[in-house]
Amino acid sequence: MIVNNFLNLNEIAPKNLEAILEDASKIKKATLGDTVLNESYSSCLNNTITGLLFEKLSTRTRLSFEAAVLKLGGQVSNIRKDEIHLGQGETLQDTSAMFSLFLDVLVLRLYEEEKLYEFASNSKIPIINGLTNESHPCQVLTDIFTFQEIRGSIIGKKVVWLGVANNVFQSFLHAAVALKFQIVFSGPLKFQPSERMLEFLQKQNSDCLTIEPNPVVAVENADLVVTDKWVSMHDNQLSKSDLDDLASFRVTKELLSCARMDVLFMHCLPADKGQEVSHDIFEDKRCVALQEAENRMHVQKSILRWCLGLF
Ligand code: CP
Ligand code: NVA
Numbered sequence: 001m002i003v004n005n006f007l008n009l010n011e012i013a014p015k016n017l018e019a020i021l022e023d024a025s026k027i028k029k030a031t032l033g034d035t036v037l038n039e040s041y042s043s044c045l046n047n048t049i050t051g052l053l054f055e056k057l058s059t060r061t062r063l064s065f066e067a068a069v070l071k072l073g074g075q076v077s078n079i080r081k082d083e084i085h086l087g088q089g090e091t092l093q094d095t096s097a098m099f100s101l102f103l104d105v106l107v108l109r110l111y112e113e114e115k116l117y118e119f120a121s122n123s124k125i126p127i128i129n130g131l132t133n134e135s136h137p138c139q140v141l142t143d144i145f146t147f148q149e150i151r152g153s154i155i156g157k158k159v160v161w162l163g164v165a166n167n168v169f170q171s172f173l174h175a176a177v178a179l180k181f182q183i184v185f186s187g188p189l190k191f192q193p194s195e196r197m198l199e200f201l202q203k204q205n206s207d208c209l210t211i212e213p214n215p216v217v218a219v220e221n222a223d224l225v226v227t228d229k230w231v232s233m234h235d236n237q238l239s240k241s242d243l244d245d246l247a248s249f250r251v252t253k254e255l256l257s258c259a260r261m262d263v264l265f266m267h268c269l270p271a272d273k274g275q276e277v278s279h280d281i282f283e284d285k286r287c288v289a290l291q292e293a294e295n296r297m298h299v300q301k302s303i304l305r306w307c308l309g310l311f
Contacts, residue, residue: 004307005120006128009137009174010200016306017178021145023302023311024295028149031071031298041301044310045074048104053079054130055110056233060269061130061138064296065107065304072301077103096122105307111234126307128300133167133234139268140171142299144179146292147224150264157223160184160259162215162249163276164191166235168228168268173197176208184210186218188245191230215249222259226266227251227276243275252278256286264288 009017030037050069052062062078069076086095096119099106106123109130110116120127129137147154159181161169169185173193176183177200185193192211201209212218219225230246231238238246256265265287273279281287305311 003124003126004309005126006137006303006307007116007120008129008135009140009171009178010204012178014178017141017175019311020141020299020302020306021148023305024145024299025149027301028295028298041072043073044305045069045072045308048074048308049077049102050074050304051077051079051099051103051106052130053081053084053106053108055081056131058109058130060293060296061107061109064293065128065130065300068297068301068304071297072304074104074304092118093122096120097124100124105304128303128307131167133232135171135174136168136268137171137174138296138300138303139168140175141303142295143172143226143266143268143292144175145299146266146288146295147264149295150288150291151223151262154224155180157181158184158221159224159226160186160219160222162218162225162227162251162255163187163246164228164230164232165193165197166228166232168226169193170197172226173200173209177201177204177206181208182210183208184212184218184222186212186215187249188242189213190242190245215255216258219255219259219263222263224264224266225251225256225259228268229270229272230276231272246276250276250278251281253280253284256281256284266292269293 027041030041052065066076100123103125105126107128107130108116110132113132113134116129116132144154164187165185172183263286267289269289271277
């Protein structure tokens with residue numbers, strides 16, 4: 001049995017990431033038009049069960065995975081953390097071994113990335129990372145898909161991340177190395193890329209990251225501007241002075257106007273409107289957050305198919 005884990009974008013060969021993106025594009029087109037092709041996709045997960053176990057809240061990841069599985073003919077098992085023995089009388093290793101007996105693939109949203117890897121190392125079925133404190137690879141691969149769907153190849157493009165160098169940002173860094181685009185971080189000193197992120201780039205011998213403290217300078221010539229909540233689910237609330245420091249990195253229509261004319265704006269959602277983004281940004285035609293959210297389902301169909309060795 002093929003077990004392809006989807007844990008982090010820096011561990012998956014670029015040719016496989018490209019294959020997933022290509023498959024997602026075919027699947028999306030088939031879903032929207034070609035009935036013959038659509039029929040072949042709509043049964044490809046027949047007789048499989050995908051487990052979904054989330055330690056943190058989720059709207060999009062849970063729903064889009066559930067929809068992806070059901071539309072490919074598979075079944076879903078929603079596992080509630082407070083109804084299983086994990087962490088309360090059963091070790092993670094034993095729980096992981098049990099899941100392997102009954103499920104075919106498992107989507108996990110955990111706090112600690114270490115636990116995700118521990119789960120995977122004890123698993124005989126593929127594990128998909130549905131977000132940790134450190135990463136969000138399904139989201140970022142979807143963002144790349146969305147960019148390429150609208151603008152073509154992302155190779156050599158300028159992506160600007162504003163605000164806090166968080167888990168989604170780290171997956172963007174992984175993607176920048178693998179898929180060869182430039183990334184500029186702009187945010188207060190306190191929220192800059194961690195040592196671990198910088199070490200990763202050093203090891204890869206990559207010069208894809210630039211740090212630019214001035215947001216107006218950062219977005220000049222940007223092809224894509226991205227931000228995320230300043231406070232992630234695992235973070236503590238920000239102090240008044242942190243909020244003041246972050247204010248100039250808020251994405252506004254005015255700031256976007258300093259980028260390329262055809263710039264796109266992405267936000268993985270949920271958003272804290274009025275903080276990292278102005279309220280009116282979601283009505284702006286440069287904002288593709290809804291398309292980004294919808295594409296989660298299409299890309300995750302292909303992630304599931306790749307994990308199960310279907311291409
Ligand atoms: N973007 C994203 O992963 O959203 P959820 O937290 O709602 O899954
Ligand atoms: N950075 C956010 C992303 C939510 C999808 C968080 O971790 O809460």
